[in-house]
Amino acid sequence: MKKADIGLVGLAVMGENLVMNMESKGFTVAVYNRTTQKVKDFVEGRARGKNIIGAYSVEELVGVLKKPRKVMLMVKAGQPVDHFIEQLLPHLEKGDIIIDGGNSHYPDTARRVKYVESKGLLYVGTGVSGGEEGALKGPSIMPGGSPQAWPYVKPIFQAISARVDGQPCCDWVGEGGAGHFVKMVHNGIEYGDMQLIAEAYLLMRDMLDMKPRDMARVFADWNKGELDSYLIEITADILAAQDSDGSPLIDKIMDTAGQKGTGKWTAIDALDEGVPLTLIAEAVFARALSSNKDLRAKASELLPGGVSAVSMDKETFLKQIQQALYASKIISYTQGYLLMQAAAQTHGWHLNYGGIALMWRGGCIIRSAFLGKIMEAYKADPDLENLLFAPYFAQAVADSLPAWRATASSAVLSGIALPAMTSALAYYDGLRAKSSGANMIQAQRDYFGAHTYERVDQPRGQFFHTNWTGEGGDTAAGNYNA
Numbered sequence: 001m002k003k004a005d006i007g008l009v010g011l012a013v014m015g016e017n018l019v020m021n022m023e024s025k026g027f028t029v030a031v032y033n034r035t036t037q038k039v040k041d042f043v044e045g046r047a048r049g050k051n052i053i054g055a056y057s058v059e060e061l062v063g064v065l066k067k068p069r070k071v072m073l074m075v076k077a078g079q080p081v082d083h084f085i086e087q088l089l090p091h092l093e094k095g096d097i098i099i100d101g102g103n104s105h106y107p108d109t110a111r112r113v114k115y116v117e118s119k120g121l122l123y124v125g126t127g128v129s130g131g132e133e134g135a136l137k138g139p140s141i142m143p144g145g146s147p148q149a150w151p152y153v154k155p156i157f158q159a160i161s162a163r164v165d166g167q168p169c170c171d172w173v174g175e176g177g178a179g180h181f182v183k184m185v186h187n188g189i190e191y192g193d194m195q196l197i198a199e200a201y202l203l204m205r206d207m208l209d210m211k212p213r214d215m216a217r218v219f220a221d222w223n224k225g226e227l228d229s230y231l232i233e234i235t236a237d238i239l240a241a242q243d244s245d246g247s248p249l250i251d252k253i254m255d256t257a258g259q260k261g262t263g264k265w266t267a268i269d270a271l272d273e274g275v276p277l278t279l280i281a282e283a284v285f286a287r288a289l290s291s292n293k294d295l296r297a298k299a300s301e302l303l304p305g306g307v308s309a310v311s312m313d314k315e316t317f318l319k320q321i322q323q324a325l326y327a328s329k330i331i332s333y334t335q336g337y338l339l340m341q342a343a344a345q346t347h348g349w350h351l352n353y354g355g356i357a358l359m360w361r362g363g364c365i366i367r368s369a370f371l372g373k374i375m376e377a378y379k380a381d382p383d384l385e386n387l388l389f390a391p392y393f394a395q396a397v398a399d400s401l402p403a404w405r406a407t408a409s410s411a412v413l414s415g416i417a418l419p420a421m422t423s424a425l426a427y428y429d430g431l432r433a434k435s436s437g438a439n440m441i442q443a444q445r446d447y448f449g450a451h452t453y454e455r456v457d458q459p460r461g462q463f464f465h466t467n468w469t470g471e472g473g474d475t476a477a478g479n480y481n482a
Contacts, residue, residue, distance in 0.1 A: 003066045004030035004053050006156055009084055010074035011038045014128070016046065017135035018074065018101070018160070023050050025159040030054075032061040058084075062091040068122075068152055072099040078108075085112065094120040097149045101128045105265055106177030106184060110347075113145045113176050122146035124153055127183020129364035130162065138162035140364030141170035142186070142356075144179025162363025169362040174349040181269075181343055182356055185336045188266030188280040190365050191259075192332035193231050195283035195420040200325050201235070203407070206416055208314055212248035216240035218318060226326055226396075229368030257287040266339070273342040277335045278427045279328065282419040306415030317410070323403035324421055330397055331424035333374060334387040354378035388431070397428065 008019050011033040019029045028051040033039050036056045043054035055061035062069060069092060073084050081100055088098060098116055100109065100123075109125030116123035123145045130139035141161045143153065150172045161170035173179045204210040204218065216239035223232045241249040263284045270277030289296070337353060344351045357374040361367055377390035387393050397404075408425055411418045430436065445451040452463040 001064065002028060002051075002053070004028045004064050005066060005070070006030070007032065007055070007061045007065050007069070007071045008074060009033070009058075009061070009071065011042055012074065013132050014101075014135045015074035016042060017132055018072075018128070018139075019047070019052060020050075021136055021138070021160045022156060023047075023052055025156075027051070027156060027159070028053065030061055030064045032056070032058065058087045059091050062088065067093070067096070069093070069096040070099060070153060070156075071097070072101050074101050077102045077104045081108070081112070085116065089116075089119055089121070092121055095122065097122045097124060097146075097152060099124040099126060099143075099149075099153065100180075101126050103127075103183070103187075103260070103262060104180050106179075106181040108177075109145065109180045110177035117146060122149035122152075124149050125177060125180045126157070127179055127186065129183065129186055129360075129366075131365065134162065134363045134365075138169070138363050140186075140359050140362065140367070142173050142179045142182045142359055143170070144173040144175065144177065144182070147172070147175060162367075164358070164362040167358060169359045169364070171352070171355050171359060173356070174344075174351055176347060176349070178344075178347070178349045178351065181347075181349075182340065182351070184262050184265050184269070185340055186360060186364060186366060187262035188277070188339075189332055189336045190231075191263035191266070191283040191287075192280045192336075192420060193229075193329065193366055195286050196279075196325055196328050196332070197231060197235050198286075199418045199421050200321050201239075202416060203321050203411060203418075204318070207312075207410065207414055208317060212239040212250050222322055222325075226370065227322065227329075227368075229370065230365060231368075254293070255290055256293050257290045259284070259287050263287070266336075269343065270335075270339050273339060273346065275335070275339045275342050276427060276430075277339055278423040279332045279335055279420050282423040286417075286419050304415075306413060312410065317407075320403035320407045320410075323400035324407035327397050327400035327404045327428075328421045328424040329370065330387070330393050331427055332420075333370075334393075335427070337374075337387055353384070354382070386431075388428075 005027040006022065007030040008015055009032050011031060019031055022029050030053040031039060031042060032055040039054045039056060043052060053064050055064060061071070071088055073081055075081060075084060081102065081104060085098060098121060100112070104125055113123045113125065124143050125145045127142035128135065128139050134140070138161055141157050143150065143157060157170045158168040161168045163169065173182050201215060204215050216236045219232055219236035219239060223229070223236060239250055243249045243252055263280065267277060267281040267284050270281065340351055340353065343349070354375045357371045357378065361371045373392050374387065377387060377392060378384055381390070384390060388397060404425055408418060408422050442453040446453050446465060447468045450465055452465045454460060454462065455464055
């Protein structure tokens with residue numbers, strides 16, 4: 001009997017499309033699904049006549065695989081992954097490889113790598129981005145886990161991934177949970193990009209009174225320049241789409257955004273790492289606020305809005321929105337890369353930051369021409385401290401700054417919320433502030449809690465406590481974390 005190059009568990013749309021992608025690149029794929037009727041329907045339907053082998057039990061799936069066996073799980077994150085690992089282990093041998101291609105939380109992946117390796121097997125946790133179309137035609141793939149597994153999965157992953165300038169949008173990310181961590185940050189940046197675009201749309205709709213068809217033309221035009229990206233492209237398509245009655249479909253869609261948790265994970269991890277991931281966190285909170293539709297409807301009747309009408313030339317303001325969007329996008333990626341740098345230090349990962357940008361250039365949801373500039377920045381300086389310190393991005397933000405400030409000011413005066421754009425601007429101003437107001441915070445902490453402080457006229461690392469009231473004595477509660 002013919003043996004399969006890889007097995008895949010989970011025949012939802014993403015799983016099916018990945019199988020079809022693999023088969024189209026010359027690989028024989030074995031498939032299994034817990035509901036075995038799905039296997040039968042798939043192999044007798046869409047996969048009919050293809051090099052795809054249906055398996056109706058885990059044991060049968062493992063039995064038709066070439067050694068070392070490679071089994072990819074495309075199942076719901078969480079307990080289902082652990083469940084299938086336990087089902088697979090009794091049938092696998094030393095050196096076989098289990099791959100999780102779902103949206104698992106990276107600490108779970110790190111735990112599973114250790115557990116599976118303790119059984120003599122190898123484990124890969126890989127981010128797969130690009131949605132249903134990407135899975136079929138070429139996604140961005142971000143694998144991490146057991147390094148010894150990479151030579152065995154590399155030929156398959158790089159063959160099925162998207163390509164940009166002949167380079168596959170897939171390379172080894174790092175040890176442990178690194179692959180799923182990078183995918184998590186990708187999703188966090190995706191949250192930020194989507195919120196920024198929504199804010200640009202809101203400004204056009206509510207401040208310029210533009211119709212969807214006119215906005216579609218603007219976004220299509222923006223997609224020809226520095227904002228060239230998948231999300232800008234689909235925004236133009238969405239705004240041009242009509243409902244069955246010929247009216248704009250976007251106007252019929254309820255303004256309550258859902259989320260599956262990866263943006264929240266990114267924000268939580270940033271808090272744990274002490275990284276100011278302000279824009280992405282605001283994008284997550286904006287979705288949470290949007291879901292309170294009834295409360296917002298009530299507030300709109302009770303709470304006053306803008307304090308003044310803003311008069312502006314339409315074309316001038318559209319240009320300002322475009323520049324504000326681009327500058328804010330730079331901040332979003334800056335913060336995402338800072339989080340990856342901090343996590344790499346915490347977990348001992350060796351991340352290739354330019355390579356990650358390359359992986360994101362094609363196939364994935366945040367793919368854009370902009371990522372080529374990030375790749376160039378890290379190629380020029382692999383130890384780049386902050387993306388804003390790269391000459392291209394420093395100049396791009398400087399050029400956009402007047403328009404960015406004008407856009408934020410106009411929105412604030414008009415009572416239009418721009419949580420992502422304004423938090424990005426606040427981060428930029430906070431970063432460039434040589435002297436901030438945090439000395440007041442530290443004085444307050446020392447006053448009520450004896451937490452100590454450093455002095456500007458003394459070397460760093462020396463801590464002082466003041467007896468502010470004359471009653472607390474000289475005992476300090478302990479040093480703060482600078």
